Amino acid sequence: MNAAEELKRLLPNAVVSTGIQINKPLAVIRKEELLKVAEDVKEMGFDHLSVITGIDYTDRFEVVYNFFSYGKKQNLVLKVILGHDNPEIDSLTTFWKGADWLERETYDLVGIRFTGHPNLTRILLPEGWIGHPLRKDYDMKTEQFVMLGEDGEDVVSTDGSKLLRRK
Amino acid sequence: MIENAYQLIVYVLTLLGVYEWIYGIFQSFGIDYVLQIIIVFVEIVILFAFVLVTVMFLTWMERKVVAMVQSRYGPMVTGPRGLLQPVMDGVKLIGKEDIIPAKADRWIFTLAPFIVFIPALLVFIPLPFGKSLIISDLRVGLLYIIAISAMSPVALLLAGWASNNKYSLMGAMRAVAQDISYTIPLALTAIAVVMFTGSLSTVDIVNAQGGTWFGIIPKWFIFIQPLGFILFLIASIAEMGRIPFDFQESESELVAGFFTEYSGMKFAMFFLAEYAHLFAVSGIIVTLFLGGWEGPALPFIPVQLTSLVIFLIKTYAVIFFAMWLRDTVPRVRIDQLLNLGWKIMVPLAVLNLLLTGFIVVAGVI
């Protein structure tokens, strides 16, 4: 019995389905039960949160968590499916501190809001950037310019006429 | 008896047979003091030129030593083995735009580099480069040197404050804290030397180190005062602000410390002062502990020349050590440095003083 099935046994309500994602047990879970699942996953010994990925499927968002257990030397993949309008999911920062920046990055690039995150701001792009680049409907035609504002913070605008080097 | 550089110039002119003639001309106008002023002026010009050339050479030498340690060649293109590189650097720095930050204190910002440079030059006055090669043999020479070097933190603080930059301010603060905490062990160990000589005059200190024990070991104070020498060396490296104690700049932490905002000629002034200081401090170490210009005299060559060469060899050996150390060790942290200064160096210096007192009173040496 792999970790995903064990999780289903523990929380039958939370796990929608289980499967295998190329050598790794995969469990698709319900969005509402994420915190409960996370607590159990942590208790099962999955102490390393490898990566959080947000994927835009144009009709839905998927958030994928890859866990690893140093004790059991096992992998576990959790997948949460979100609706396309206003995607929101609970933050896992209380369980894994490493989730902090990974969630911020997912918010920044994919635009998934993590409720309960202590500081959910953009991380790679400057504050005020228009759109989330890794969404499929991101407008790549509009040029955006980052300038240093009066107070030293970044200012984003689509008007590049004030820049020095401009053709 | 020729005692200082003034008399040496007069002596040389007399040898050439022109001194009487020149003196006569000035006397006929009744302004023979003008001649004295001119000779002093010539001395200063010679000293200034010497310091400039030394600084240039030192920058070249530093690069070469670093390069040798790091399996490189260093500057090779301008001049033979890159000897003219410092000249090119000077030309480049003069050509640079002189930037004064908009929110800087203009006057102090401009003044600070000069205030840094003047003490660095003044330190040379009682420094005996060789027998009778001294600008002025002050009776309080050593005190003068320590007092003048203690002036430089003021200038650094002015520079750091006037730049209106947080890094500069922190660099200046560090520089002041460091200089104050290291001047004390420096002075205390110097006093231990003075206890032997009974004189603060640098010439007397050097003369006291003449001769040998058993015909082999030179009577340098390093052999009587090994602890004092080590303390003085460490304290003076800290005073010079070189790695491992280069907190005033500490480029990886504070960008460039107190001269972050300086450019062009003003930056060059700091640079000049730094290397002049390096040479001066090395010279003081040589004077106090390594026998100054004392050494074997050669026949047929004027003793002034041999003593100058001996002094320079010793000084460059100390400078080489400083450069060598710089290429080997990392930087100490500022609080560790202060701990080292106050908790280790000062007690050890006092202990050294105490031991010296016993030795002097017992009259062993």
Place this chain on the structure above:
Amino acid sequence: MPWISKNWTMKGIIKGLIVTLKHVFHIGGRPTVTVQYPYERMKLAPRFRGKHAIDEDACIGCGICEVNCPNSTITIVKYNTRWFPQFNLGMCMFCGICVDVCPMNALKMTGNYELADYTRESLVYGPEKLLFKKEANQ
């Protein structure tokens, strides 16, 4: 001061000083390794990926390199009645994919790496600068 009582000999620093001194005097196979670049040059490996070269006889102007270039460096242009690739080296990252995918083995990369220039326009290398004839080269 427990630290100083343990470390008063400064053994580690002296060890370091010895190693650096060995380097100063080149003791024990520690030579100077710098190459004085503009005056002497290092020998490049035969596989070095520098400026491109197009075999005039082999190239058929098919445009497979144009399609496969990740940075759209390549455009196919007309030159002397035939079609050849033109490289905008300002955009090129010298990955060598164009060489790999060429069905006729017409592309190769030379050892020329001194490609700095003053304008972006002069970084566009047309066929007139890149063509070579295999016979002439051998």
Place this chain on the structure above:
Amino acid sequence: METEELLLNMGPVHPSTHGVLRFKLRMDGEIIKECNIVMGYLHRGTEKLGEMKTYLQFTPYTDRLDYISAFPNNYAYAKAIEELAGIEVPLRAEYIRVLTMELNRIINHLVFMGSLLMDLGAATMIMWGFREREKALQLFEMLCGARMTFNYIKPGGVRDDLPDGFIPKLNEFLKDMEKRIDDYEQLINENEIFLMRMKNIGVISAQEAINYGLTGPALRGSGVSYDIRKLEPYSIYPDLDFKVCVQSEGDSFARYMVRVDEMRESLHILRQVVDTMPEAKIVAQAKYGIAPMTGMPSAVSTYFPRIFAPPAGEVYSRIEAPKGELGFYIVSDGTTKPYRVKIRSPSFCNLTAIPRMVVGLKIPDLIAAFGTIDVVLGDVDR
């Protein structure tokens, strides 16, 4: 006395932030009260680029993530695709891959040592490190024609076989390197000032290190014996004899020592690889992209069409890069371009722990702790 907190901006252009990283520090004199990290100055949108390029075209972009050690990046990407498409790689190719990756690990740690010591004020080490790095870069140049951005390890194999004269030169390098590492250790390992700066600075316990998602040498310095090469063996690592270097203290010095030990371990691996390298069976140069025309797999690459579309699916594949766990999460929808490429870069995740590590320390300690985490900004910002 009235005191005021100092807000200090370290970076984005600062000598010791290894690129364009910005620390926003709230300071009480010299003591750090709070550390905020601002990044993204080198963000090039590599993940978005991955969605727009074909599988083959994306390999050169992976070089530019962690440009100090690009081979592992190449390999991690290639491995993800191979797992996705179920491609078998020739044994000789795997040997060459491991050879390049371990060589790259040595280079990475050399640069790490150099830049760390440079930040601490000892400028000699970086030059010595670069001296040896240069030799390795010449080996890379022989192998694939580029010195830093290789585009060499590709899905299905490697770009080209080893050139003539490569192995003797490599052996020379290995012999030389042994002596050089002795030099480095003699220069700095016992240096009292260095120990004073590194010991008990930036301490992070094993529990916390795992919680913060630290990987690689940063985690092994905290006493977690963890190495993906051992835990989830890939390539030919199961056949090789090597040990995982662990230090238990969790401070800056432990992280430093882990890397020094790892260099020796990598040399050990390289010697085994050279000794047991299988001979090339097919000598004919079946060049990579031309495979469809010749139709023949070579000794170093399998048959792999120019237009390649793996089956639809998702894969997360990770390797032990010199800086930690490097993972590629690739979503394929069955077309020639990946639907989503997510890069789990070790530098980014290891950097998470810095704000926690440095509170209460001084600026010089921040530099020491940050140096031992060993980040490359190309990898952080992607």
